[in-house]
Amino acid sequence: MKKQLLTLLTGLLLAGSLAAQVTDDKLSRYCNARFSYCLNYPTTLMYQGEESANGDGLVFTNTAGAEVLRVFGRLNQDANGNTISLEKQFRTELNKKGKDRKVTYKKLGKDFFAVSGYENGMIFYTKVIQLDKAFGFAMMRYKPEEKALYEQSGVLEQVFSSFR
Numbered sequence: 001m002k003k004q005l006l007t008l009l010t011g012l013l014l015a016g017s018l019a020a021q022v023t024d025d026k027l028s029r030y031c032n033a034r035f036s037y038c039l040n041y042p043t044t045l046m047y048q049g050e051e052s053a054n055g056d057g058l059v060f061t062n063t064a065g066a067e068v069l070r071v072f073g074r075l076n077q078d079a080n081g082n083t084i085s086l087e088k089q090f091r092t093e094l095n096k097k098g099k100d101r102k103v104t105y106k107k108l109g110k111d112f113f114a115v116s117g118y119e120n121g122m123i124f125y126t127k128v129i130q131l132d133k134a135f136g137f138a139m140m141r142y143k144p145e146e147k148a149l150y151e152q153s154g155v156l157e158q159v160f161s162s163f164r
Helices: 002-024 085-093 142-151 155-161
Strands: 027-032 037-042 058-063 067-075 103-107 112-119 122-131 134-142
Touching: 027 067, 037 067, 037 155, 085 103, 085 122, 085 155, 122 142, 122 155, 134 142, 134 155, 142 155
Parallel strands: none
Antiparallel strands: 027 037, 058 067, 067 134, 103 112, 112 122, 122 134
16 A cells, blocks of 8 residues: 555656646647647657658657657548538547547537547547548647656646647
């Protein structure tokens, strides 16, 4: 019991010190030329990878090299070239099936939607924005024990509120 309590306290202290560090650090901005979307990200927690070969987006990794954030654009058309509405894309996201997928939050706005929850033992947060004849996707995934690091520190808010 003492070992578990010590581990928990150490984790909380580490998350708290990293959270303070993130809010004080300068944010960097990634902008995608092909689909004309941008977002801010903290350089102390996320490292920008190389843009994909077709220029639709990229992956950000954490200090351990694991993917935490993926951003990309996609034309809002189905395989037959028919336009997909934001509402239809929202329904598609809600109907995704995954091992232990549980949606805990969903919101459809005028020009965006957000869905979050748990899947495969990870927390996920997805925001999709309506662009000119396309959608912009930002998808973040992290372990439940990193919740303080990404959510309570304000990182999640900084990244997704800047996604336009």
